[in-house]
Amino acid sequence: MARDYYGLLGLSSGASDSEIKRAYRKLARELHPDVNPDEAAQARFKEISVAYEVLSDPEKRRIVDLGGDPMESAAGGAGAGGFSGFGGLGDVFEAFFGGGAASRGPTGRVRPGSDSLLRMRLDLEECATGVTKQVTVDTAVLCDLCQGKGTHGNSTPVSCDTCGGRGEIQTVQRSLLGQVMTSRPCPVCGGVGEVIPDPCNRCAGDGRVRARRDISVKIPAGVGDGMRVRLAAQGEVGPGGGPAGDLYVEVHEKPHDVFVRDGDDLHCTISVPMVDAALGTTVTVEAIIDGPIEITVGAGTQPGSVTTLRGHGMPHLRSGVRGNLHAHIDVVVPSRLDHEDVELLRAFKERTNGTAEVRTAHSNNSSHGGGLFNRLRETFTGR
Numbered sequence: 001m002a003r004d005y006y007g008l009l010g011l012s013s014g015a016s017d018s019e020i021k022r023a024y025r026k027l028a029r030e031l032h033p034d035v036n037p038d039e040a041a042q043a044r045f046k047e048i049s050v051a052y053e054v055l056s057d058p059e060k061r062r063i064v065d066l067g068g069d070p071m072e073s074a075a076g077g078a079g080a081g082g083f084s085g086f087g088g089l090g091d092v093f094e095a096f097f098g099g100g101a102a103s104r105g106p107t108g109r110v111r112p113g114s115d116s117l118l119r120m121r122l123d124l125e126e127c128a129t130g131v132t133k134q135v136t137v138d139t140a141v142l143c144d145l146c147q148g149k150g151t152h153g154n155s156t157p158v159s160c161d162t163c164g165g166r167g168e169i170q171t172v173q174r175s176l177l178g179q180v181m182t183s184r185p186c187p188v189c190g191g192v193g194e195v196i197p198d199p200c201n202r203c204a205g206d207g208r209v210r211a212r213r214d215i216s217v218k219i220p221a222g223v224g225d226g227m228r229v230r231l232a233a234q235g236e237v238g239p240g241g242g243p244a245g246d247l248y249v250e251v252h253e254k255p256h257d258v259f260v261r262d263g264d265d266l267h268c269t270i271s272v273p274m275v276d277a278a279l280g281t282t283v284t285v286e287a288i289i290d291g292p293i294e295i296t297v298g299a300g301t302q303p304g305s306v307t308t309l310r311g312h313g314m315p316h317l318r319s320g321v322r323g324n325l326h327a328h329i330d331v332v333v334p335s336r337l338d339h340e341d342v343e344l345l346r347a348f349k350e351r352t353n354g355t356a357e358v359r360t361a362h363s364n365n366s367s368h369g370g371g372l373f374n375r376l377r378e379t380f381t382g383r
């Protein structure tokens, strides 16, 4: 005869899901073995737990509503067990504590490896052209003795006795606030749910070993300080021989003697003697990729003026389009003059009749150097 599962919870057929949950929770609080050690109460607790397990499962509840007993058929008619064990314990705890306590289950032995980070110092030239470098990394590699299985010879892992293969241990404790359920990873199997009784001699069951690996790292042209180059699956092999993580190579650009980088543009400073700035000259610069290039310093070049050489900067990382090279002109005034120099400069002064003057704060008078904006404009217009 089919059991009256509704009656066990003090309900009549057709009770709603929330009524079932509420009724079970109320009874479980009175009858839980941690609260009520009485044997009759424990038997009753098992009964109401089975009733709840049945009625909270739509499929089993349908059988009950049709006048059948799902637990009879679950036992296969053999009469043994019947009760689908306390495998449904997660559900019981969920009803008891209002969710959140459901079992997370074992974590599995094979897990992905972690990513690794490597720092690499590069010259500006190497950043500009790209470079391939050999590096040695300390990493975890697959154990070649067990091929990641972690077992010795033909032995196999077995289910963990301590946690029953669930990977975690749940305990209910009484506290001032009532009952508190805690769940922690099983200390014996480490949450895996199984243990290796006869581990591999080389990796002690981890499936991987520490090793040094030589890796060839290709750095693309145009990288900059702080950029990371990703090498897929070149990181650490995971526990149990799990898939390797990625290796990231972080670029650190060494300061350059001549050039200062600003994105894809480069800046340099050219010192021009006062007379050369006045008369005009050419200066040779050893450019990053293009080798020696001539920069023309026009007659009458002012201090702080900038000459831009288009397409002589860094290549853009993706497009390869070159940035610009900006040459900042620094006019050098001689600090030591001999008698003859002084005579020549006095004669020059008499011819030009120039005198020092206080300039108005907003003056754009370019004949006296002008603002940065004017100097840039002169550069572009070739004045």
Ligand SMILES: [Zn+2]
Binding pocket: 160, 161, 162, 163, 164, 165, 166, 167, 168, 186, 187, 188, 189, 190, 191, 192, 193, 194
């Ligand atoms: Zn365990």
Ligand SMILES: [Zn+2]
Binding pocket: 143, 144, 145, 146, 147, 148, 149, 150, 151, 200, 201, 202, 203, 204, 205, 206, 207, 208
């Ligand atoms: Zn091994």
